[in-house]
Amino acid sequence: EAGVTQFPSHSVIEKGQTVTLRCDPISGHDNLYWYRRVMGKEIKFLLHFVKESKQDESGMPNNRFLAERTGGTYSTLKVQPAELEDSGVYFCASSERDYYNEQFFGPGTRLTVL
Amino acid sequence: GESVGLHLPTLSVQEGDNSIINCAYSNSASDYFIWYKQESGKGPQFIIDIRSNMDKRQGQRVTVLLNKTVKHLSLQIAATQPGDSAVYFCAEKGAAGNKLTFGGGTRVLVKP
Numbered sequence: 001e002a003g004v005t006q007f008p009s010h011s012v013i014e015k016g017q018t019v020t021l022r023c024d025p026i027s028g029h030d031n032l033y034w035y036r037r038v039m040g041k042e043i044k045f046l047l048h049f050v051k052e053s054k055q056d057e058s059g060m061p062n063n064r065f066l067a068e069r070t071g072g073t074y075s076t077l078k079v080q081p082a083e084l085e086d087s088g089v090y091f092c093a094s095s096e097r098d099y100y101n102e103q104f105f106g107p108g109t110r111l112t113v114l
Numbered sequence: 115g116e117s118v119g120l121h122l123p124t125l126s127v128q129e130g131d132n133s134i135i136n137c138a139y140s141n142s143a144s145d146y147f148i149w150y151k152q153e154s155g156k157g158p159q160f161i162i163d164i165r166s167n168m169d170k171r172q173g174q175r176v177t178v179l180l181n182k183t184v185k186h187l188s189l190q191i192a193a194t195q196p197g198d199s200a201v202y203f204c205a206e207k208g209a210a211g212n213k214l215t216f217g218g219g220t221r222v223l224v225k226p
Contacts, residue, residue: 004157031212043158043203043216056211091157095212100146100165103214105157 002026004106006092012112018080021109025074025094032075033095033103034067035059038088046090049075050097082113122201124221133191137204137217142185144215145208149178149189152201152219161189166208191222199224 005024013019025032034046046065047057051072060067064083069075079086089110093103127133139147145166150158164171164178164187171178177190187204201221205214 033213035214035216042218043214045213045215048211048213056213058210059213093157099207099212100163102148102160102163105150105159107155107157 004092004094004104006090006106006109008109009107010110010112012114013082014114015084016081018078019082019111021077021079021090021092021111023075023077023092023094023106025092026104028096029094029104030072030097031055031095031101031103032069033093034075034077035091035093036088037091038085041088043091046077079111082111084113087111087113122219122221124223126223126225127194129196129224129226130193133189133194133198133222135189135191135202135204135220135222137187137189137220139185139187139204139206139215139217141206141208141215142182143208144206146206147178147180147187148205148207148214149176149187150203150205150216151198152203154200158203161202194222194224196224196226198222 007022032049037043045059048055049069066078089108091108093105095101095103148163149161152158162173175192179188204217
């Protein structure tokens with residue numbers, strides 16, 4: 001069974017540009033999460049989808065970040081306009097519905113904003 | 115790897131010895147705890163979990179201990195192998211829904 005996949009694996013953009021990250025969760029997983037680790041900090045939660053609905057977006061840093069999960073399958077995270085402090089690794093994870101179900105993580109997208 | 119520039123505490127251990135990684139958590143409302151292993155270029159990988167109604171849980175070569183009184187979690191790896199070299203994160207859940215709150219991570223280096 002395929003795990004969580006993320007695209008691209010690495011993105012280098014100029015400050016002010018737009019970048020869209022994509023996450024394909026494990027098939028059948030209703031829960032989808034975005035996390036990120038910026039340089040020197042721990043992994044931080046961004047938001048949580050249940051199917052296509054945003055369950056918790058308390059970790060989104062500001063309105064330059066927009067996440068979508070149309071149809072409840074894959075998700076995108078758009079950063080517009082990107083700032084230097086957005087550089088880091090963005091992880092996506094998915095899980096089944098039960099509270100104690102494991103969150104399976106993708107390999108991450110390394111974002112570098114110059 | 116993606117941890118360049120990230121200053122992590124490091125545990126150096128001889129191959130075959132046991133490793134103990136510690137984690138302090140702050141929220142007494144957390145009721146579920148997980149240890150993740152992250153190798154270079156990969157995402158965090160589940161190792162073992164423990165619910166707050168337990169104080170010890172064992173897996174294959176790994177044991178997690180939970181001390182709720184002092185809000186402390188530890189991961190013990192028996193007979194550490196070169197493949198155990200990675201960054202280890204503790205994570206907690208329960209204070210606010212399904213999201214995970216991660217600790218800062220510990221790098222484990224296994225010396226042959």
